[in-house]
Amino acid sequence: MSEPTQGFTAAWRDTALAVLRDKGVLLIMLLAPIIYGFFYPWPYGTQAVTRVPVAVVDQDHSGLSRQIARFAMASPRLDVRMVTSDVHEAQQALWRGEIEGYALLPQDLKRNVLRGTPAVVTIEGNGAYALLNKAVLYGFSEAVGTVSAGVEIRKLQAGGQGAVQAARSRSPLNTQLVPLFNPSEGYGSYVVPAVALLILQQTLLMGAAMLAGTWAEARRLRAGMGAWLGRLGALSGFGVLSGVFYFGWVFFLQDYPRGGNPFGALVLLLFYVPAICVLGLLLGCWFRDRERALQVLLFTALPMAFLSGFSWPVEALPAPLQALRWLFPSTAGIQASLRLNQMGAPLHDVLPYLGALVAMVVAGLLVLWIAATPRKAERV
Amino acid sequence: MSLRGFSTASARREFALLRTRPWDLAMISWVPLLAVFLIWWIFSAGLPERLPIGVLDQDHSALSRQLVRFLDATPGLRVAQQYADEGEMQRALTSGAVDAAVQVPRDLSRDVKQGRVGQIVLLHNAQLGTHSSLIQRDVRTAVATVSAGVELAVRNKRGESMKAARVSMDPVKASMVALFNTSTDYEQFLGAALIPALLHILAMTAGAWAVGRELRDRSLGGWLGAAPRWPEALAALAGKLALPFASLSAVGIAAMLWITAGRGWHPVGSVGWTLFALVVFVALSIALGAFVSSLTRSLRTALSATGFITAPAFAFGGVGFPLVAMPMLAQLWASLLPYTHYIRVQMEQLQMGAPVAYSAATPLWMVVGTAVLLAVSATLLMRAAAAPDTWGGR
Numbered sequence: 001m002s003e004p005t006q007g008f009t010a011a012w013r014d015t016a017l018a019v020l021r022d023k024g025v026l027l028i029m030l031l032a033p034i035i036y037g038f039f040y041p042w043p044y045g046t047q048a049v050t051r052v053p054v055a056v057v058d059q060d061h062s063g064l065s066r067q068i069a070r071f072a073m074a075s076p077r078l079d080v081r082m083v084t085s086d087v088h089e090a091q092q093a094l095w096r097g098e099i100e101g102y103a104l105l106p107q108d109l110k111r112n113v114l115r116g117t118p119a120v121v122t123i124e125g126n127g128a129y130a131l132l133n134k135a136v137l138y139g140f141s142e143a144v145g146t147v148s149a150g151v152e153i154r155k156l157q158a159g160g161q162g163a164v165q166a167a168r169s170r171s172p173l174n175t176q177l178v179p180l181f182n183p184s185e186g187y188g189s190y191v192v193p194a195v196a197l198l199i200l201q202q203t204l205l206m207g208a209a210m211l212a213g214t215w216a217e218a219r220r221l222r223a224g225m226g227a228w229l230g231r232l233g234a235l236s237g238f239g240v241l242s243g244v245f246y247f248g249w250v251f252f253l254q255d256y257p258r259g260g261n262p263f264g265a266l267v268l269l270l271f272y273v274p275a276i277c278v279l280g281l282l283l284g285c286w287f288r289d290r291e292r293a294l295q296v297l298l299f300t301a302l303p304m305a306f307l308s309g310f311s312w313p314v315e316a317l318p319a320p321l322q323a324l325r326w327l328f329p330s331t332a333g334i335q336a337s338l339r340l341n342q343m344g345a346p347l348h349d350v351l352p353y354l355g356a357l358v359a360m361v362v363a364g365l366l367v368l369w370i371a372a373t374p375r376k377a378e379r380v
Numbered sequence: 381m382s383l384r385g386f387s388t389a390s391a392r393r394e395f396a397l398l399r400t401r402p403w404d405l406a407m408i409s410w411v412p413l414l415a416v417f418l419i420w421w422i423f424s425a426g427l428p429e430r431l432p433i434g435v436l437d438q439d440h441s442a443l444s445r446q447l448v449r450f451l452d453a454t455p456g457l458r459v460a461q462q463y464a465d466e467g468e469m470q471r472a473l474t475s476g477a478v479d480a481a482v483q484v485p486r487d488l489s490r491d492v493k494q495g496r497v498g499q500i501v502l503l504h505n506a507q508l509g510t511h512s513s514l515i516q517r518d519v520r521t522a523v524a525t526v527s528a529g530v531e532l533a534v535r536n537k538r539g540e541s542m543k544a545a546r547v548s549m550d551p552v553k554a555s556m557v558a559l560f561n562t563s564t565d566y567e568q569f570l571g572a573a574l575i576p577a578l579l580h581i582l583a584m585t586a587g588a589w590a591v592g593r594e595l596r597d598r599s600l601g602g603w604l605g606a607a608p609r610w611p612e613a614l615a616a617l618a619g620k621l622a623l624p625f626a627s628l629s630a631v632g633i634a635a636m637l638w639i640t641a642g643r644g645w646h647p648v649g650s651v652g653w654t655l656f657a658l659v660v661f662v663a664l665s666i667a668l669g670a671f672v673s674s675l676t677r678s679l680r681t682a683l684s685a686t687g688f689i690t691a692p693a694f695a696f697g698g699v700g701f702p703l704v705a706m707p708m709l710a711q712l713w714a715s716l717l718p719y720t721h722y723i724r725v726q727m728e729q730l731q732m733g734a735p736v737a738y739s740a741a742t743p744l745w746m747v748v749g750t751a752v753l754l755a756v757s758a759t760l761l762m763r764a765a766a767a768p769d770t771w772g773g774r
Binding site: 003024027028032035036040042043044045046048049050052053079094095096097100126127129130131132134151171172173174175176177178179180181182183185187189190191193210230257268287289290291292294295296298299301302303307310312313315316317318335338339342343344345349 | 403407409415418419421422423424425427428429430431432447473474475476479491495497498499500501502503504505506507508509510511512513514516519520523524526527528530531533534566569570574578581582585589592596635655679680683684686687688690692694695696698699700701702704705706707709710713714724727728731732734738774
């Protein structure tokens with residue numbers, strides 16, 4: 001190599017210019033995060049599952065069964081589309097996707113209640129879809145529970161208890177649910193703040209690997225450690241910008257729980273982004289092909305999301321995966337970001353995650369030093 | 381040369397190329413196999429157990445100790461920490477050391493003895509959706525069990541018989557059946573839905589790569605000849621895509637057979653029709669990839685488009701967050717995505733046990749879609765072959 005090895009500053013400037021001039025890298029590193037920042041949260045805009053279409057199968061035709069149906073109609077979770085006495089009709093509507101569940105009020109429901117024998121309302125929800133199922137089951141069981149409580153209290157009163165006392169002697173223990181950090185329990189508020197970190201990682205990884213692959217094709221890959229640090233610095237600069245855009249603008253604009261510890265979140269970016277960029281550069285060195293990064297990395301977001309521990313509990317992962325998942329920056333990044341941005345934890349609670357990211361940067365630089373600095377023979 | 385000759389020659393050429401390019405071969409063989417295995421492995425436990433919760437017992441009574449024992453005995457929960465005060469509990473929740481905490485207030489057992497309702501407080505981390513909904517369900521059940529025990533004992537003391545007390549406590553019972561009873565098993569619910577989502581990404585990538593690479597490497601002439609006729613271009617395209625199609629279909633079939641029969645799950649619906657739908661869905665995805673490469677004449681742009689269409693397909697597919705709850709325009713976009721339609725068929729057959737008639741139309745439409753995409757791609761490739769100066773876009 002006749003070209004002298006580039007220094008830190010020159011490499012920084014050249015890399016920054018390369019990102020801005022390379023249409024492909026620019027699109028994936030700077031434009032894609034903005035587009036995905038609005039596109040990905042789009043389906044979750046409404047946050048909650050309400051007014052799920054259901055049917056009431058009334059085979060009792062009594063005052064009691066009609067009362068349960070009325071309570072179901074009043075439930076904000078349910079939208080009673082059909083009242084029928086034919087189970088098969090409800091079943092077919094379910095297969096056609098017109099309803100997502102139904103309550104079966106059997107014959108003799110009222111008679112059994114009056115006699116004091118067990119009376120059972122069967123609630124069938126579409127178990128194939130967890131959230132719909134939950135809305136159907138809870139919506140109907142609240143309706144049935146309210147009617148049932150009314151009957152019980154009337155019976156207790158008939159037995160000589162006062163109304164207040166009767167209400168109390170039912171279910172002596174109650175559970176009061178307090179949702180923390182995502183008080184409305186919105187679906188988007190749960191998914192998007194975590195996936196934002198994954199989008200950040202995937203776009204940066206692809207951009208950095210694409211750039212390094214392009215250098216490899218042009219035989220401009222090998223460089224001294226100063227130049228590698230410059231390249232890393234420039235890429236990280238763009239990455240931190242995207243990160244601030246997400247933490248600040250996207251979370252704010254879409255009104256996600258945020259701002260627990262903004263200083264901590266900024267510190268996290270300073271660790272998270274370089275870890276991704278160094279990994280991206282390494283992948284580019286390995287692929288030695290401009291487009292390969294897209295081909296290989298596109299599918300990886302899916303398994304990484306479920307390994308990061310925000311939606312699928314880590315406790316349920318097989319032991320080898322519990323260890324392997326730390327190889328992706330997203331695992332530490334998502335865990336730390338949720339704690340800092342959404343849960344408002346102090347910085348020292350996320351130190352282990354920052355440590356994992358630092359280890360990734362150090363290990364990555366070491367590999368770059370071994371594999372991608374000029375060989376001694378070339379220096380001569 | 382006959383048209384079949386064009387197909388065979390194209391397939392042979394692709395096979396020879398794949399043998400010299402380990403990455404290209406990997407991306408349609410062992411990488412997809414490993415990826416679907418990984419997805420299955422992640423969810424292989426089926427249902428998370430022993431999620432860590434903390435307890436703040438301010439009552440220190442027999443009742444509160446009984447409740448804590450019940451919580452710890454619930455398979456889904458593990459009482460990992462006990463706190464001395466609210467500050468300690470708050471810190472554990474904020475740092476994520478536990479996913480939830482149960483607070484048993486002072487005077488709980490006194491309240492209950494005096495006939496007042498005792499409130500147990502469950503503080504759960506709603507930022508972790510799956511964790512918190514599983515914990516809510518389990519804690520509610522444990523509290524309700526203890527509560528029913530107390531009520532039963534009280535009524536018994538008053539002279540009601542156990543049986544009479546049971547019926548009069550809940551005159552109308554709600555028996556909740558998650559139809560098809562699969563919603564609690566995440567291996568069948570999420571694992572089975574994610575495998576096709578993953579294959580969708582890999583298949584469209586494979587289609588885009590196979591065609592786009594010829595354009596990038598300026599080898600379109602070597603593949604199609606200088607001026608291919610339309611049937612020749614179509615035959616060559618079919619031959620080229622046959623290998624990734626066969627390989628990815630085999631991976632898909634193996635994965636779905638493993639997650640059903642291999643794991644002792646025998647769905648009520650038709651596994652055969654689901655597999656047919658999956659194979660057609662893979663074909664459609666590959667054809668879609670070939671189409672975007674032929675259209676853009678740039679491998680990179682085609683791969684970016686692949687990412688845009690396939691990567692968020694799962695989020696728009698209605699499996700996690702239902703379609704009916706999405707904003708109108710998002711529903712419209714979702715209805716344009718092939719994954720949305722495929723996964724409905726799979727849900728109907730594997731989960732809901734619907735008769736095949738309900739799921740018959742979608743795969744057949746996908747066959748038509750695949751044919752149209754291939755036909756249009758052949759036209760676009762004919763045009764591209766005639767314009768060598770547009771090759772080599774990066």
